[in-house]
Structures are given as structure tokens and as C-alpha cells.
Amino acid sequence: MNEMTVEAKLAVNKFFVDEENAHIEIDKDYPDKQEMLKLVKACPAGLYKFDKSGALTFDYAGCLECGTCRVLSKGKVIKKWNYPESSFGIEFRMG
Numbered sequence: 001m002n003e004m005t006v007e008a009k010l011a012v013n014k015f016f017v018d019e020e021n022a023h024i025e026i027d028k029d030y031p032d033k034q035e036m037l038k039l040v041k042a043c044p045a046g047l048y049k050f051d052k053s054g055a056l057t058f059d060y061a062g063c064l065e066c067g068t069c070r071v072l073s074k075g076k077v078i079k080k081w082n083y084p085e086s087s088f089g090i091e092f093r094m095g
């Protein structure tokens, strides 16, 4: 049987992005790189990345709303974490 990859399953999800209101905000200047690295490694959607200069980048548009980053770093790198407002956010297509 041909199993779908995680990437293929994620690719069929639909996102309704609230362009006016980021439901997650981060502190890009947080002084502890190890704290940032936790998010880079743990986010299942791969939304936290270091760019070529070593700065942390983040895009809330592909968020799976799993809460992992909130649990790991709320009050540190994560300045704000809320679920998206009603009618916004992810619509799962593959469970």
C-alpha cells in the first residue's frame, strides 16, 4: 500500500489567513538562540527558520494550531499566541 507522506498530507490542508491580525507574534531579538532553535526543530509545519544571517524568521500563515511553540516558549520567543479568530485558520483535509 502506498502511504502518503506527511508533506503530502500537509499540502492538501486549506488555510484561511487573517492578514490583518497575526495570531502568533514572536520576539525576533530574543537573546537566547537555543530558545529559538527549539522552535525551529519542534514546529511540525517548519514555520520557524534561521535565515542566512542567522536571524529567526516566522510566518504564521501555515500554522497547524498545534500549540507546540506556545508550550515551549510562551513568554520567551513567543510574545503572543492565540487561536485564529472565527472563520480563519486551518481546515484539515487529511485528519
Ligand code: SF4
Binding pocket: 024, 042, 043, 044, 045, 046, 047, 062, 063, 064, 065, 066, 067, 068, 069, 070
Ligand atoms: S502552533 Fe504548531 S504549527 Fe503553529 S507555529 Fe506553533 S508549533 Fe508551528
